[in-house]
Amino acid sequence: MSSLQQLSDIDIFFFFGDNDLGLEIESELIRGILQPKRSMYYNRDEGAGIDEYENRPSGITLDIGVRYDIANWVSKNNARVTDGSGGYPDRRIAVSQNTIRIDRKKGQVDISVYYIPFFNYQKPNVTSVQVGVVT
Numbered sequence: 001m002s003s004l005q006q007l008s009d010i011d012i013f014f015f016f017g018d019n020d021l022g023l024e025i026e027s028e029l030i031r032g033i034l035q036p037k038r039s040m041y042y043n044r045d046e047g048a049g050i051d052e053y054e055n056r057p058s059g060i061t062l063d064i065g066v067r068y069d070i071a072n073w074v075s076k077n078n079a080r081v082t083d084g085s086g087g088y089p090d091r092r093i094a095v096s097q098n099t100i101r102i103d104r105k106k107g108q109v110d111i112s113v114y115y116i117p118f119f120n121y122q123k124p125n126v127t128s129v130q131v132g133v134v135t
Contacts, residue, residue, distance in 0.1 A: 021089050025117050026127050029093065030080075032073045033113070033129055048073035050111065050129065066111060067097040074115075083118075090119040 016024065035047030048069040053062055074095045084090030099114040112128040 021091070021119060022117060022125065025091060025093060026125065028077070028091070029074075029113065029115065029127055030033075030129065033070060033111070034078055037069075039117075045076050053109075062109070063102060066099045066102060070100055070113060071095055071097050072113075092118040094118065 004011040011019070033045070033050050034047050035049070036044035036051050037047050037049030039047060050069065052065060053066060056062065074093060078092040082088040083092060094116040095113060101114070103110040103112070110128055112126055114124060114126045117123045
């Protein structure tokens with residue numbers, strides 16, 4: 001798991017394809033999780049919209065909604081990225097609603113996403129983000 005500062009580095013954007021593939025995939029996942037829903041004018045399906053759950057009561061809607069939104073975004077992203085054909089690396093990842101963990105702490109929620117990159121399926125990875133909620 002890389003740090004959020006490393007994953008949000010502008011070099012990943014400018015040198016897309018020249019960086020470590022695992023680092024780029026994890027950066028895409030973080031970007032997708034944090035991107036608000038329907039915020040991009042050219043692709044309205046982009047983003048899981050986890051920010052919508054900020055400052056909401058922690059309950060069953062959080063448990064179901066966060067898992068659904070992340071898994072839904074990953075499935076849409078897998079349809080857009082390369083699948084390993086044509087000499088390009090496979091950028092797809094496998095995520096299940098059961099592999100998304102929500103840890104509640106006082107005043108915040110940590111969301112950990114355990115995923116398996118298709119290009120290296122023998123090495124599962126994890127990435128996590130923090131969301132502030134009302135408990």
